[in-house]
Amino acid sequence: MKLTWMIGGEQGSGVDTASGLFGKAVSGAGYYLFGNREYYSTIKNRHSYFELSISDKKINSISEFYDIVTTFDAETIFQHFQQAKGYFIYSETNVKKGIDSVLSLEPETKKEILGFMNKSNIEPTVQGVIDYLKAKGIVVIPVNYEQILREISAELSINMTLAEKSLNTIAASVSFALLGLDKQYLLDAISNTFSKKPDAIPMNVLAAEKALLLVKPVFNLKPIKKQDIVQIDGNTAAAIGKIAGGIGFQSYYPITPASDESVYLEANQTVDTVVDGVKSSRPVVVVQTEDEISAIGMAIGAGLAGVRSATATSGPGFALMAEALSWAGQTESPVVVTYYVRGSPSTGLPTRSGQSDLKFAVNVGHGEFPKIVLASGDHAEVFHDAILAFNLAEAYQTPVIHIIEKSIANTYSTLDKADLDYSNDKIDRGALVHLDPSKDYNRYSLENGPVSPRSPLGSSVSWHSGDEHSESGHIAENPTNRTIMYEKRMKKLDKAANEIPEDKKLNIFGDSSAENAVITFGSPKGALKDILEDLLSQDKIKLQVIQVRFFSPFPTDELAKALQNKKRVIDVENNYTAQLGSFVSEYLHITPTHFILKWNGRQMNTDELKDAIKRAVLNDEKKIVLNSGM
Amino acid sequence: MVNYKTTEYIDWCPSCGDFGIVSSETMALSDLGIDRSKAVVVSGIGCSSKIPHYINVSGVHTMHGRAITFASGIKLANPDLKVLVNSGDGDLLGIGVGHFVSAGRRNLDITILLHNNGVYGLTKGQASPTLHRGLQTKSLPEANINDSLDPLALALTAGYTFVARAYAYDAMFTKEIIKKAIMHKGTALVDILQPCPTYNNINTKEWYEKRIYKLDDDYEVKTPEEASEKMSKALIKSFEWGDKIPIGIFYENNFIPEYGQRIAEHVPTYFSDYPAKQVIDQNGKSITDISRLLEKISI
Structure with missing residues (x-):
């Protein structure tokens, strides 16, 4: 079972609160989630959205099409109506708005949307979109947000400005009502979301009650036996992993999407310890430095003093660290750099994702020196790799670069607590x-x-x-x-x-007898995992996926063994030059037979990836470029 | 008797001011009886930055301009160490000036010894940030067209809590200043004027010795209220350069909290259980317990 949901709105207008509330309510009923946040490099006034996959089993990816689309504003309607496949919630008061009234829409985006509207005979207004969706068989759900807000204002004798703060709760609650779950899950999520602002609870409960009356349940979800689960994003997984791994020092300079990790550590500088059942604590020093050169210099210095030390950065900051990494290699000094890869080159797409810095990470620093580079493919891997990175840095007395893409850092998933059990992750101080x-x-x-x-x-x-x-x-x-x-x-x-160990170098899943191998690294792992079953049952395509986890040292022998007897080797990467593929050519002297590449800053989703694999296997298309996402 | 000099061959030019500095520094360490294993000399790149190899305490010879960053990491990880930075004027005030200024904002307990000779010696005598405009030292094709930075004024305004100047050929005086700088709890700068006998044919031994004079002892801020007055006085003094050049301590303020103390305000066990002191595993098993953190994200 899988259900997909999205909510969009102006950045800073409460999209995060609404998605958080909705997510908590659904996971409260025992469902697993995978959520992705997309946003501009701005504080307010630009379109942002959140997309969520819901399943009774663990889920690792997003989809192109949504069962439920939730909107407050006109821009979200224009940007996302093509992705609706079930239910579409919108504000009644927006119907007269035309696409020209949405000033924040990028001209290129507007042109694309108008092109589609023209082709499909859609009048370029919200009403036009709604008529189109209805004709397509999509259930449109108008909500009069303003009337509900006025009622709340009157019933609680509060002013409208205050009442408007419950807008997010209304939107989340309408969506929730469609699911058919007991409303108590939603009410619990409200108490939890506003636990620090208890005064806000009655207003939000009233908003939820009113919203729940607007629609009838359609999905009939049943609660699942509640597991011992946690909800974790990539930044937090890295931070908690570092803490578990014994971090003593972290330095950083603010940069998206890396800073959240350091800020988490700053907020948790005193960490708990247990020795022979005796509980105590230990301090972690976190320093915000004047630049990334200082951040890496301080981290190496702390390492020389015998401390597990790290820094976290993104492309532009990593570039500044190059000289110091060469120094650490030459002086055999352990240090961990958590490298959050975003859309590059230069400032590129600072809040979007990509995999174009792999070769830079492997080749960073002048000269030849041992360097360990690994990349995580999901949130649990991020956690365990953060511990492993410290072990490797100390065991080989050299810099370790741990790659985490933005599409892992800023997505979250619900995991079993057991996925974050680190009793078997040894601390190896070399x-x-x-x-x-x-x-x-x-x-x-x-x-x-x-x-x-x-x-x-x-x-x-x-x-x-x-x-x-x-x-x-x-x-x-x-x-x-x-x-x-x-x-x-x-x-x-x-x-x-x-x-x-071999199982750390490569992560192999799928059908070992398959003649089709997919090689990949990092975030496409999630989507690949989630489409294997469909490809087999719907298209009779057997696939084995080989997720490469280390790039230096490169797992040449292990990968050669894994690729033996494969008819097709399909390279799936979020970059232009197929950087992993070129390592494979360099080290294994074989070239992938097919390439599925995407460099538009958005992570791969299950719909486009499934389609691309079919085209590679069934139509023998050698190079497929993906471009979905908004 | 501990020998604070190593037996490494010293490859500075004959009569280089660095010889005076290494003598003053090792004498200061000796006078203070600092445990060899509890002191670290951190340097950047350049003639002066070879100094860790000649001093018999731990040495970290880092990158051009970055010594302060490494020193800060070492000190923060282990506040029990005495951490000294030795670097040149090009290193600390040219490529590394951002770190030099930022160090003042933290007031971490480290001692910065600035080898100030007005030239980039190791690359054959280009103008450094402290060479005055209009001067044409030996290897410059044209006179220097950049204005010079005043390290003392820069340090004072950046927040350094101990600011002094010494003269490399007066080793005994320099030693005493270095001792006071080491004992000061906060970021200390000693700007050490030194001739470069090979490339600076203007600011020579003879040139300096005609001009330098010693300041009186009225440099310490006695109450927080008099801090700005004392700093203004020190600033005015720092601009004195010409026929007379003052050396000595310009300013000391012990009322500004040191960076470690600021950390300890957030994490009270910092000094008793600083990172370098911590044991993080028991037989290869992590002793850190994340269950409280997982509780916060559990559903």
Whole structure:
């Protein structure tokens, strides 16, 4: 069972509150959710929307078409009516509005919409859209928001400005009424949403009661036995993962969509600990720095003092960190950079998503040095990878770059609490030692292979230099020393390649007997997971998906094994140049047979991806470019 | 007796002012009896930034302009360490000036020793941010057309709570200033004037020694109310450059909370359980418990 819902409105007008309320009510009845927030790089006055997939099983993706579309304003109607497939809720007072009255609509968007309207003989007004939808068999639900607000104002003797704050609740409640769930779930969600503003509860309850009377249930959802579930977005998953993994220091400079992680850590700087049943706490230091260069410098410095340290940034900030990452590689200093990838190059699409920075992450920093780069494909992976990233940084004494796309950072899913169980995620501090401070110590000792014991600053005297250095850490330009120390560093990458478990390098799912392999990384995992069953049952297409999780070291042997005997290798990526595909060509000397690519800043949805896979497999289309989403 | 100098071969030019600074700094560490393993010298890039290799405490030789950032991370992770930054004028006031200014806003307890010789020595003598306009040092094809930055005035207005100037060839005086800077609880700047015998043929030993004179001891802010008056006085003094050049301590203010104290206001256990002190696992198992955080997001 799957149901899709969306709500749109002007940014800052309460779309987030309404979607939060609706989500809580539905998940309160035991359903799993996957939600995505799309917004402009602005504070107010631009179109934003939230899309939600609801299922009785875990769900990992969004869809192009919605069972329920909820709107307050005219712009949402114009932007999204083509995506409606069931029920369409709109404000009655908007019907006379024409598309020209929506000034915030981008000219390119308006042209596209008008093109469609012209082709389909739709009058360019809300009324025109509503007539079109009706003719298509979509149930349109007019709501007189203003009248309800006036009633609330009168019944509670409050002014209209205050009453208007319940607009979001009305919209969410009309949608909720369609589901057929007991209204108590909605009322509980209201109490929960407004728990910090209890004065607002009676007004919102009244708004809900009135809205619930407007429509009859159509979906007849039944409550599911409540599981032990959490609702988590990518930023929070990374932050909580870092906390579980023992973070002691995080530095950051504000940037979308990375800052939310650091702000979460700032709000939770005292974390709980338990040792032998004794509860205590420990502080985490979080610093907002003057720029990203300072952020990475401080994080490396804290790492030298023996602390698990990290920073979080996005493309422009990551670019500024390049030189310091090279320094960390040269000095064998552990540090974790959580790299939130958004639409690039330059400022690009700062609040949208993409996968075009993969090669930049792998190649960042001048010179050759071991670097570990991994990318997560969903919220649970983000959590566990945040712990793993610290382990790898310390085990191989080198920078680790953890890639999380905007479409994972700003989406949320409901997970079983067990998905975030970290009792099996070991804390591996590598060769961290506390040596006798009076004894001399060679930081880059060659005695025990490529990883030398690392005694933190403050525990014994050591030298660290970005210049080539000898075992002592002092500057050395001798050619033989250079050859040896260079190789020492690079050998750590071979060691990592040998030691990182295969199931961490690749995530393989689907039908192992399938002759069609999909290779991908990051966020398309979710949509691929959710279409496997349909492709098999509706189109008899068997698929095996290989989600690559590490890019340095690249899992060459493991991937070669996985791709043996595959007739088609379909590369699915959110970029133009198929960057993962080119790594496959470079390391495996094979080229993917088909490409499904998308670089419009929006994540892949199940409808377009299912269609694209069919076109690749059944029609042998070699390159398919996707462009859906608003 | 602890030797605070390493046996590394020093490759500075003969009679470089850096020799005076490394002597003053090691004598200061020795006088204060600082545990070698509890001190860290952090530097950037340039002649002066090789200094960690010559001082027998932990050394971190970082990137051009970025020493303050690394030093800040080290100090924040382990506030029990004495953290010193040694970098040149190009490093701290050119490429790294953003960090230099921002350090004042934090007032973290670190000591910044600015090797100030007016030139980029290691790249063969280009003008640094402290070289005055109109001067044409030896390797400049034309006279310098940029105005100079005044490190003292910049530090004072940025929020540094200890601001001093020393002269590299007066090693005993410089040592005493460095000691006071280290003992000051907050961000301390010591602007150390030093001749570059190879590239700065204008601000030479003879040039300086004709001009420098020592300030009196009236630099400390005694009550919060007199802070602005003391700072104004220090600012005016900092602009004195010409026939007479003052050295000594210009300003000290102990009423501004140090950055660690500000952190401790949010996380009271910071000083007793700072990050570098924490044990985060027991036999490879995380001791951090996230159940309270999961409770907040549970449905």
